[in-house]
Amino acid sequence: MRTFVGIDLGSTTTKAVMMDESGASLGRGITNSRSNYDTAAAVSKLEATVDTRFTLFRRALLAGAASAADGVDEFLADLERHYRRVQFLDQVDDLEATCARYSSGNGGKRANVGRGSAPTQQDQKALAEAFDTVFGQLRGHAAEIFAKGATRKSDFFRDIAGSRVMTLGEPVCAELALPFDTLLNVYDKSIIEVENRPPAGSVESTFMRALDGLLEDGTSLPTELVNSAVQDALGVPLEETYVVGTGYGRVRLPFPKEHIRSEILCHGLGAHMMYDGTRTVLDIGGQDTKAIQVDGDGIVESFQMNDRCAAGTGRYLGYVADEMKMGLHELGPLAMKAHKTLRINSTCTVFAGAELRDRLALGDRREDILAGLHRAIILRAMSIIARSGGIRDQFTFTGGVAKNEAAVHELRQLVADNYGERTININPDSIYTGALGGAEFARRAAV
Numbered sequence: 001m002r003t004f005v006g007i008d009l010g011s012t013t014t015k016a017v018m019m020d021e022s023g024a025s026l027g028r029g030i031t032n033s034r035s036n037y038d039t040a041a042a043v044s045k046l047e048a049t050v051d052t053r054f055t056l057f058r059r060a061l062l063a064g065a066a067s068a069a070d071g072v073d074e075f076l077a078d079l080e081r082h083y084r085r086v087q088f089l090d091q092v093d094d095l096e097a098t099c100a101r102y103s104s105g106n107g108g109k110r111a112n113v114g115r116g117s118a119p120t121q122q123d124q125k126a127l128a129e130a131f132d133t134v135f136g137q138l139r140g141h142a143a144e145i146f147a148k149g150a151t152r153k154s155d156f157f158r159d160i161a162g163s164r165v166m167t168l169g170e171p172v173c174a175e176l177a178l179p180f181d182t183l184l185n186v187y188d189k190s191i192i193e194v195e196n197r198p199p200a201g202s203v204e205s206t207f208m209r210a211l212d213g214l215l216e217d218g219t220s221l222p223t224e225l226v227n228s229a230v231q232d233a234l235g236v237p238l239e240e241t242y243v244v245g246t247g248y249g250r251v252r253l254p255f256p257k258e259h260i261r262s263e264i265l266c267h268g269l270g271a272h273m274m275y276d277g278t279r280t281v282l283d284i285g286g287q288d289t290k291a292i293q294v295d296g297d298g299i300v301e302s303f304q305m306n307d308r309c310a311a312g313t314g315r316y317l318g319y320v321a322d323e324m325k326m327g328l329h330e331l332g333p334l335a336m337k338a339h340k341t342l343r344i345n346s347t348c349t350v351f352a353g354a355e356l357r358d359r360l361a362l363g364d365r366r367e368d369i370l371a372g373l374h375r376a377i378i379l380r381a382m383s384i385i386a387r388s389g390g391i392r393d394q395f396t397f398t399g400g401v402a403k404n405e406a407a408v409h410e411l412r413q414l415v416a417d418n419y420g421e422r423t424i425n426i427n428p429d430s431i432y433t434g435a436l437g438g439a440e441f442a443r444r445a446a447v
Contacts, residue, residue, distance in 0.1 A: 002241040004446060005048065006438025007041050008266065009033060009249035011287035012314065013400070015432050016044035018052050018238075019439040023273075027051030028432050032156050036196045037249050043198050044435075049238060050203050054080065056236055060229035061221070075214075075221050078148070082210035084155075085146040087199050089139060091157050094200060096135040098190040103127040126178040127186060134168045134183075153327055158195050162187075204234050244442040246434050248287050261441050263434055264292055264303050270437030271396040272298025275425040279392035282381055282411075283433065284401035286314040289381050291388035298437075304388040306380070313377075314400050320373055323353050324366065331370055335406035338371035371406065378410040382418065391415060394423040398430040 001020060008015045010033060018027045029047020033040050054076060061072045103124055141164060144150065154160060165187055173180040199206075211230060215223065245255045246266040271281040272294055281292040289306045306313065321328045342364060344355065359369050385391055395415065401407050408426060415422055427433075 001236050002239050004439050004442035005243040006435040007245045008434035009247040010285055011248045014040040014044045015435040016048040017432055017435040017439040018048040026055050039196045046198050057233035060232040064225045071220050079214050081146045082214045085142050086206055086210045090200050095194045098193050099131050099186050102186045102189050126176045130172050133172050137168050138164055242442040242446040244438040246438045266434045266437030268292045268294040268300040269298040270433035274427050275396050277394040278396040280395045282397050283399040285399045291385040293389045302389055304384050323356055332404040332406040334367055335370035335374050338367040340368050341375050342368045342372035344372040344376040374406040375410045382414055391419045396425040398433040400431050402426050402430045
């Protein structure tokens, strides 16, 4: 099967979409962006390949048992959990081996693990014992992490492993009379190395290991149907015909120049593909805000972007979350509990922190402050939209901030106040808009 891939390298996350010759999306993948852009592109593309295999498997299962759609969906959800658990355990093995190298002073040119000094033999022994205990406990948590109905603040390995290594490592170090900083220093070096390489093992081999584990647990689907479907799904060769790169870090993507497209073009076309009636697009990402006007074919007619300042972007919300010692995902729900919307005078990332602290000191409620911050962000976005030509029907909101319910609430209100009734499209997968447009450009380039 010929496939076409779009990769959107954003400032915080890198997304990939894989498409077939008909223009249908087969799979998508996401990973956290990092300084090693080659790895970010490779991992997101690998994740899109995984998702594509699941799509093909679902098609094969439904073709063999069209009346068992509900059972198929439940089976696939269980299989994906098993797949992620197997992949997680493989990366835990890799991380433990890497920590062992650094603990012994063989991690690379710099053998130090302490603050400027090489580890003593006693520290090396304590480190080995500490990591053996920590990683043993971490493996024991895998079933719970990927249990049915379990919620995770992040699906990225670094986030899942890091939070638990911190929690598990401190008491272990205390028991061994080992400075916790020594363990953290080794871990910090190791996780960067592990993060900057794709998980070991092919997609197909990991898929089969996950499937074997699921079948051992038992399933309502006939084994004959599953075996036949997996042969059909994994037997399809995925030929990577053309790849297009876009996004904030596109100039660093490992592609020739003719495979690079502007993020404006990709977001405009991607939004049109999600909603073919789209005429105005607002994308608020991690680093910038874009207002784009497109025609009936998704071709960009005009656009405006924020200046170099990160005010009014996802990075601004991340800074606010750090200031309030909250998770980024917690901001929107808390803002929705506001009794009133406070006026925030500055959307500058530098000065907002000072204003935030001043308002808290004056006794203002966090919920009311956050409501004001979200409104300030959307007001800034509305000014960018106005400079691009205003809002035409239909209006599509994309980017990571589109998942923030408080931002969406403020946007709907301000659009109604300033432009009257407009159709507002917000796709739950809007974070992939740029990658989707890139994949379509890739498909068109190969026709």
